[in-house]
Amino acid sequence: MLLPEEPAILEVRHAVRRWLVQHCPGGVVAVALSGGADSLALTAAAAAEARTVRALVVDHRLQTGSADVAQEAAARARALGCVSAEVLGVDVTGSGGLEAAARDARYRALDSARRSDPVLLGHTLDDQAETVLLGLARGSGGRSIWGMSAYDSPWGRPLLGVRRAVTHQACSELGLLPHEDPHNASPDFTRVRLRTEVLPLLEDVLGGGVAGALARTGEQLREEGAVLDSAADTVGARAVVDGELDVAALADVAPPIRRRVLRTWLLAAGARALGDKQLRAVDDLVVQWRGQGPVAVGGGTPDARLVVCRRRGRLNVGLDDRRRV
Ligand SMILES: Nc1ncnc2c1ncn2[C@@H]1O[C@H](COP(=O)(O)OP(=O)(O)OP(=O)(O)O)[C@@H](O)[C@H]1O
Structure with missing residues (x-):
């Protein structure tokens, strides 16, 4: 037509x-x-x-x-x-x-x-x-x-x-x-x-x-976020070893990139409803280490929570049986 x-x-x-x-x-x-x-x-x-x-x-x-x-x-x-x-x-x-x-x-x-x-x-x-x-x-x-x-x-x-x-x-x-x-x-x-x-x-x-200002802001943030995501992918490729995260490979990484690496790793491990609070608690296992216990990250089974622990310089994610907690 x-x-x-x-x-x-x-x-x-x-x-x-x-x-x-x-x-x-x-x-x-x-x-x-x-x-x-x-x-x-x-x-x-x-x-x-x-x-x-x-x-x-x-x-x-x-x-x-x-x-x-x-x-x-x-x-x-x-x-x-x-x-x-x-x-x-x-x-x-x-x-x-x-x-x-x-x-x-x-x-x-x-x-x-x-x-x-x-x-x-x-x-x-x-x-x-x-x-x-x-x-x-x-x-x-x-x-x-x-x-x-x-x-x-x-x-x-x-x-x-x-x-x-x-x-x-x-x-x-x-x-x-x-x-x-x-x-x-x-x-x-x-x-x-x-x-x-x-x-x-x-x-x-x-x-x-x-409306124009909001749309422009969203577009800028998306572009900037994509750059951070790609930097996090590079760091993640080095830091993830056998499904665990090597803390030393993350320690000097800028916080927004480090949290992206953690987020991607946690989601891949089955974490659900991952909020800012949980993410920061996991981040503390990396940069504010003082022997904290497991951090629950949402997800798991009715009997067991999904938790992150730090052991021997590595973070690992796994089920923590609630009946034993
Ligand atoms: N019934 C429909 N059949 C085919 N395409 C549709 C239909 N409804 C919506 N769409 C497509 O999705 C676009 C966005 O529609 P609308 O804003 O109503 O959906 P939305 O639910 O707000 O969008 P989104 O699904 O991305 O959140 C439409 O311009 C059209 O291209």
Whole structure:
């Protein structure tokens, strides 16, 4: 389909083109289409810019009429020039709340339908800002305020620099009326309240530019974090010996890198819900050694905790039978 030369759709196309050049020069992609404005504008732009685009529409089957919404989105994708458009029905079950269960089911379905192609998602700069703000407020560690990545294979996000208002404008330039998910207006969802109440207030109080600043901050932190991760990988390759950590190889390493080495090692050993407190207690076994006892790191079995001990200059992780503690 020939697209109009209007400013918003041109901006979306430009973003998609840049992403393709950088991450997928072959130009064969799948696009995750919900029928909402972001992914609809993305689909239109991808169909115009990429060599081959397959649209994947997930029907979560949580609302009456969801099958019709999905079929309509698929028909639009074909009309926009996608070579195919598939509706993937999923059963949303599992723990952790409906939103999280739906997301898990969606990503699983997209992953199994994508063949070997990257999947483009319609996350915008505003989604990025919300993600960073949510991570910051929840305080769940440095990584939680990293923004989403433009490409975390197989997931591609070409629109992270594009405002949500632009994708809406692009749809109206294309004469498309996007589907409005009722969940996106429901104040029961934290993200919706951030979007409709918190961010507008912050923009007002701080005089604008908040979404862009949050998104930029997340992106910078992600880049810097990747450098530290790679330094930690190098140190970890030297320090891990037969599954144990050699304390001497860690002693002079800068704390953020040392804690990354510990974190990676603990997660590989089965630690769960690893918080800052546990990580620092394990770090103390390295740099504040005064003969401390085992440090529990979350995980293990109903009868035995997973603990870290220091013995003969090495840290090891193993089960500590609670009945004997
Ligand atoms: N039903 C769907 N079918 C296909 N793709 C979808 C569907 N819902 C969402 N997506 C894809 O995911 C992108 C982000 O959607 P949305 O912001 O609603 O999800 P989210 O749950 O906030 O995102 P995330 O899953 O990354 O947290 C959409 O732009 C679209 O590309």
